[in-house]
Amino acid sequence: MALPHNVWAFVFGIMGNIISFVVFLAPVPTFVRICKKKSTEGFQSLPYLSALFSALLWIYYAMQKDGSGFLLITINAVGCFIETIYIVLFITYANKKTRISTLKVLGLLNFLGFAAIVLVCEFLTKGSTREKVLGGICVGFSVIVFAAPLSIMRVVIRTRSVEFMPFSLSLFLTLSAVTWLFYGLAIKDFYVALPNVLGAFLGAVQMILYIIFKYYKIPVAEMTEKSKAVSDHSIDMTKLTTVLPTPVSDTAVHPPHAIQDVPDSQIQVTEVKNQNITGLKDQNSKDLENQNQL
Secondary structure (H helix, E strand, O other): OOOOHHHHHHHHHHHHHHHHHHHHHOOHHHHHHHHHHOOOOOOOOHHHHHHHHHHHHHHHHHOOOOOOOHHHHHHHHHHHHHHHHHHHHHHHHOOHHHHHHHHHHHHHHHHHHHHHHHHHHHHHOOHHHHHHHHHHHHHHHHHHHHHOOHHHHHHHHHHOOOOOOOHHHHHHHHHHHHHHHHHHHHOOOHHHHHHHHHHHHHHHHHHHHHHHHHOOOOOHHHHHHHHHHHHHHHHHHHHHHHOOOOOOOHHHHOOOHHHOOOOHHHHHHHHHHHHHHHHHHHHHHHHHHHHHHO
């Protein structure tokens, strides 16, 4: 015997509350790490700011429904409380630049943005029109929230590291999206069901990336190319040192005249002059000897 749709809605709503509560607690290990190291490291505040804003929107949307939005209010109220704690811890341990940027987004999105939506809906819309406007806003922002991890996915692909994308969070996000999808179908609420289709898909992609890069190893060919590049670089440095100029002595710059090249004609003239001088010296010495004999 098939259960009525409202019973299925209650079942999926309770399951959604339980799984979503686990999702809200999934970042606890991350914040334990942040508190121990007293640094936010490479983590970002945007997922927590977006989750807080999304919870506020869904509470406001659920308040427009006649009793069928109770299970949406309960879990999102709990989510607002938990996300506020995360944001406070993040701001406490973030560096100055990150802290300022986080406070700016918090003020613009969660305070001014939410207040503007409430004022517009309260004063410019009524009844079913207000529900439709709010539903459209919730769907649009939920898509943004589900797409927010795309930046982390890009980092994972670029760095080939899953350090900043916990598997537990991706798993429970996927389960939560699937559960709320069936809840939306059970209560025939298009605005609840639609964004969770995208959420389930992106959650599955995150888990696939985690499995791929968690056990990723650099291929042997890539390691060989890297080692070859290093060896080639070493060889180039060796060649560079061999062609560096060595100190030059003065004799190399100014060679002695004795080792200069002299034309043969100059050598012959010099020899004739030397012979004539030698002959004159011999003649003079003979004349001196004759005078002494006399």
